[in-house]
Each structure stands twice: as C-alpha cells, then as structure tokens.
Amino acid sequence: MTTSESPTAVGSGTAATDKFLQERVSADTPPERVSAIAKDVLEALAGVIDKHGITYPEYRVLKQWLIDIGQFGEWPLWLDVFLEHNVEEVAYRGQHGTKGSIEGPYYVADAKTLPSKCELPMRDNEVGSKLVFEGQVRDLDGNGLDGATVELWHADDEGYYSHFAPHIPDGNLRGTIVTDGAGRFEITTIQPAPYQIPTDGPTGWFIEKAGWHPWRPAHLHLMVKAPGKRTITTQLYFKDGEWIENDVATATKPELILDPKPGADGINRVTYDFVLDPA
Numbered sequence: 001m002t003t004s005e006s007p008t009a010v011g012s013g014t015a016a017t018d019k020f021l022q023e024r025v026s027a028d029t030p031p032e033r034v035s036a037i038a039k040d041v042l043e044a045l046a047g048v049i050d051k052h053g054i055t056y057p058e059y060r061v062l063k064q065w066l067i068d069i070g071q072f073g074e075w076p077l078w079l080d081v082f083l084e085h086n087v088e089e090v091a092y093r094g095q096h097g098t099k100g101s102i103e104g105p106y107y108v109a110d111a112k113t114l115p116s117k118c119e120l121p122m123r124d125n126e127v128g129s130k131l132v133f134e135g136q137v138r139d140l141d142g143n144g145l146d147g148a149t150v151e152l153w154h155a156d157d158e159g160y161y162s163h164f165a166p167h168i169p170d171g172n173l174r175g176t177i178v179t180d181g182a183g184r185f186e187i188t189t190i191q192p193a194p195y196q197i198p199t200d201g202p203t204g205w206f207i208e209k210a211g212w213h214p215w216r217p218a219h220l221h222l223m224v225k226a227p228g229k230r231t232i233t234t235q236l237y238f239k240d241g242e243w244i245e246n247d248v249a250t251a252t253k254p255e256l257i258l259d260p261k262p263g264a265d266g267i268n269r270v271t272y273d274f275v276l277d278p279a
C-alpha cells in the first residue's frame, strides 16, 4: 500500500495543459489563410452533420464533451493523439534523415544534462528490465556530429510519465544527453510499458463510446539536435510489441522499430543511429 496519490485523467490533463500554456506561440498566419482554413473546417463539419443527420441530443452531448475536455485539461492529449500525426507528416515532407513522429503531450524542456555514456535518472527501486540504448548522430553524408544532443523521455514500467503522475519524482526517466565529439551516446534506462489513455476522463470516454482501444505501444520519445541541423522529434518502438500495428495515436513507422537483444551480460542492448537533415 502506498500513501502517494494515484494518477488521474484530470491530474495528468491539467499538468499537460499548464505545461503547454507556459510557452505561448504565434504562427503569423495571414487573414486570407485563416479564412480559407476556417472555411474548409466548417464545411467539413457541415458535411458530417448533414451526412449523419446529427440530432439535437447528439449536438448537446458534443457541446458537453468539448467543455469536459477543457475542464479536464485534456486538449493536449486529445489533439496529440488524434491530429498531431497529420501535422507531423506534412512538416517532414521531403525530409531525408531519420523519420519523425509526434511529440505528444508529455515532453518537458530542460531535462537534466547527462554525459554521452550515462544512466537516465531513475528511482532506487525503479521497476523494469534494463535497456542499453546506444548509437550515433550523423549528417546525411554519414559524418558524426560534434555538439549533438539527444533528449530522451519515456514512461515507466506502468506506462506513467514523470511530471504527469503525482507518485513519480520530477525528472524521472528524462535526460538531455550530450553526445561525444563523434555524436555517439550510450544510455542505460529501463524498458517502458505500453501507454493507456486514462479511462477516467473525456478522451477515454470518447474512445470507449466509439468502441476503440486506448493503447499506445511501448515507446521512447526523442528530440535530437545538432548545430546547423534540423531538429528531429521522433519515437522508437519495440519489435513485436503489443499495439505496434494499431497505435491509438497512429504514430508508428516501420523505420522506427528497435529490436533489443541480450548482450554477454544478459542485459538488453540496442543500437539506433540518427541522421539529421540540414537546418
């Protein structure tokens, strides 16, 4: 029995919304473009209402649910699960290096800086099989990149992220790894579990009412940067992992699958190299 609070949808949602709002952005979209996009969105919705003969009770339920999503702080979650993959695909059209994937709602900037060979910050009793993740950051010509950093964050053995679950210490399973002069790194961490969308909040209700499943396959999140190179935000998955073929967030790609194998010491190891496009 633990005395710490257990994670709730409203807790992780509110934390994700608060974090997102810390940095306000603007997109410099001119009025003509705003108008064209808004017109298409409204026309698409009009088409859905007409096609399905949406009723007043259904319209009112939609209104309630949209209000609930906001009150639970789940806009970051819902949008990143159902829309971000489309934005990512458009953003990386024509890019040649390592494939990107969605950032999702649980990135936290300024994670602890760690040397090229390191262990991610973890609890003394961190549950999960050890995983050694090594590789190199290179340019399109295969040159190792001096000054590259690899930001890594992932869920624990129960699928929870630090900063978004009250029982996990801040910074757990997060780090900014400064690679060596040739862009190499060797990170010891633990194998994350698949992630389940909270079932006690409006994103979970939406999925349940549609008869879908709320799972993402186990994954590592990465943001890889180097001077003069285009930053890549991506995710890596595990071969034959559950939900790989039907990620609720539609964010897996065949190029992003790891296949760790036990080394001589019995610990799982895997190599993955990142290739960055010019900025």
Ligand code: MBD
Residues within 6 Å of the ligand: 077, 080, 081, 102, 103, 104, 105, 106, 195, 216, 249, 251
């Ligand atoms: C996650 O862990 C995640 O990576 C995404 C994209 C959405 C919800 C939870």
Ligand code: FE
Residues within 6 Å of the ligand: 104, 106, 195, 219, 221
């Ligand atoms: Fe995730």
